[in-house]
Amino acid sequence: MGPENLLRDRYLPVLIVIVISIIIGLVMFLISGFLRTKRHYTLKLTPYECGISSTGYTGDRFNVKFYIVAIAFVIFDVETVFLYPWAIVYKKIGFFALLEMYLFIFILLIGYIYAIGKNIFNWRRD
Amino acid sequence: METIYVILITTIKTIIYFGVLMLHVAYATYAERKIIGHIQLRLGPMVVGPHGLLQPIADVVKLIFKEDIIPYNVDRKIFTIAPLISLTAALSTFAVIPVSENWLISNVNVGILYVLGIAGIGTYGIIFAGWASNSKYAFLGSLRSAAQMISYEVALAMSLVGVILMAESFNLTEIVNKQLEYSYGMFLIPQFLGYFVFIVAMLAETNRVPFDLPEAETELVAGYFVEYSGIRFSLFYLAEYLAMFCMSALATICFWGGWTVPPFLLTIFPFLGIIPGIIWFLIKVYFHMFLFFWIRGTLPRYRYDQLMSIGWKVLLPLALLNIVLTSIIKYYW
Numbered sequence: 009m010g011p012e013n014l015l016r017d018r019y020l021p022v023l024i025v026i027v028i029s030i031i032i033g034l035v036m037f038l039i040s041g042f043l044r045t046k047r048h049y050t051l052k053l054t055p056y057e058c059g060i061s062s063t064g065y066t067g068d069r070f071n072v073k074f075y076i077v078a079i080a081f082v083i084f085d086v087e088t089v090f091l092y093p094w095a096i097v098y099k100k101i102g103f104f105a106l107l108e109m110y111l112f113i114f115i116l117l118i119g120y121i122y123a124i125g126k127n128i129f130n131w132r133r134d
Numbered sequence: 135m136e137t138i139y140v141i142l143i144t145t146i147k148t149i150i151y152f153g154v155l156m157l158h159v160a161y162a163t164y165a166e167r168k169i170i171g172h173i174q175l176r177l178g179p180m181v182v183g184p185h186g187l188l189q190p191i192a193d194v195v196k197l198i199f200k201e202d203i204i205p206y207n208v209d210r211k212i213f214t215i216a217p218l219i220s221l222t223a224a225l226s227t228f229a230v231i232p233v234s235e236n237w238l239i240s241n242v243n244v245g246i247l248y249v250l251g252i253a254g255i256g257t258y259g260i261i262f263a264g265w266a267s268n269s270k271y272a273f274l275g276s277l278r279s280a281a282q283m284i285s286y287e288v289a290l291a292m293s294l295v296g297v298i299l300m301a302e303s304f305n306l307t308e309i310v311n312k313q314l315e316y317s318y319g320m321f322l323i324p325q326f327l328g329y330f331v332f333i334v335a336m337l338a339e340t341n342r343v344p345f346d347l348p349e350a351e352t353e354l355v356a357g358y359f360v361e362y363s364g365i366r367f368s369l370f371y372l373a374e375y376l377a378m379f380c381m382s383a384l385a386t387i388c389f390w391g392g393w394t395v396p397p398f399l400l401t402i403f404p405f406l407g408i409i410p411g412i413i414w415f416l417i418k419v420y421f422h423m424f425l426f427f428w429i430r431g432t433l434p435r436y437r438y439d440q441l442m443s444i445g446w447k448v449l450l451p452l453a454l455l456n457i458v459l460t461s462i463i464k465y466y467w
Contacts, residue, residue, distance in 0.1 A: 016137055021144040021240035022229045022248070028148050029225035033218045033369060040198045040365035053206045055269040056360050065268075074281050077442070081284040084450070088291040091457065092247065095298040098461065106465055113454060120450075129446040131439035
């Protein structure tokens with residue numbers, strides 16, 4: 009083995025694993041495709057709805073809360089993205105990093121309290 | 135030349151790793167049915183083979199031979215690709231998970247980030263499945279699942295910040311080695327708050343009881359995979375169990391010291407050092423898998439509003455508190 013090449017020795021295997029994972033899934037499809045029975049008729053191919061025939065389009069409307077939770081998720085996920093590298097270099101930077109991150113968490117906390125006050129995380133209608 | 139060597143070695147390693155992994159998944163389904171059976175004073179599978187030991191193999195054969203039904207009103211392309219996304223996401227997380235000191239496929243220096251990122255892609259499979267199915271149950275199930283998974287992903291990611299603060303590395307092998315520097319040999323003790331948050335979030339992330347609302351049999355039939363049958367259904371099933379193993383392995387590595395024995399135990403019982411690391415690792419992973427089954431056998435399901443308020447109002451503040459406490463202690467230590 010020559011000198012270590014980060015891209016080749018560390019990340020190429022990861023790519024290979026991903027490719028193999030896809031191949032495993034496809035091979036399972038293929039094997040099953042050869043072996044399984046195929047006896048379709050119209051009634052079998054209707055969407056499941058407890059025996060009642062389905063009406064309307066499914067993805068029409070849904071509760072707006074799902075959107076709001078998704079937005080809250082983006083905010084806190086970005087916070088995590090900042091926390092991760094901070095956690096790595098925390099010991100090297102010391103007190104300044106501590107102060108800086110508390111300030112950051114504090115600002116987010118204000119938003120968090122506002123979100124709770126707005127009943128975003130409360131799904132009961134009362 | 136060396137590139138070909140790397141490709142060859144990795145392929146062989148991956149096939150062995152995945153082979154063992156698939157066997158584990160198959161017998162995890164058996165163990166689950168058996169354990170829950172005994173918890174409920176039943177016997178569990180008993181017919182196929184002695185004590186039902188060949189049950190998983192019979193299940194696999196059955197699922198392969200089952201008819202593949204694609205309802206006429208689905209979005210065909212997305213419907214087909216969704217289980218594949220879930221499976222690929224669940225399988226590829228294992229690329230960086232070390233089983234013991236020298237047994238891993240790739241020693242990536244951003245291991246934790248990779249695992250969390252790839253595991254997050256699994257959510258796409260669920261959303262696609264629910265959306266493409268064009269069935270009300272599947273749609274509701276996938277919406278719930280997506281909201282639940284992103285809510286608990288925040289708590290899960292934040293509970294690991296404490297571990298990263300202590301280990302000062304994303305590399306999973308280094309995290310394990312760092313734990314050996316302490317006499318108690320595991321981050322479970324200083325990070326018990328993080329561990330608690332991690333365990334609860336892990337149950338929600340893998341859609342397990344008591345957070346199995348996406349599947350909620352009594353109201354949504356089977357949630358996002360109502361319309362799936364045969365091999366496509368089994369790919370989702372496989373992905374769920376793989377995710378459980380992935381989370382168990384992550385908990386083992388980050389909180390339980392992976393394949394190492396706590397140093398204080400080694401000084402009391404020196405003979406424990408003879409047992410190879412991989413056995414320790416597997417014992418710890420099996421414990422976490424047992425925890426999944428045990429909780430399933432014990433707890434009822436939460437309501438959706440309870441689920442959301444636990445995630446955002448309890449786990450998130452706890453995870454933040456853990457980060458604050460850990461950073462203060464780390465500063466003075």
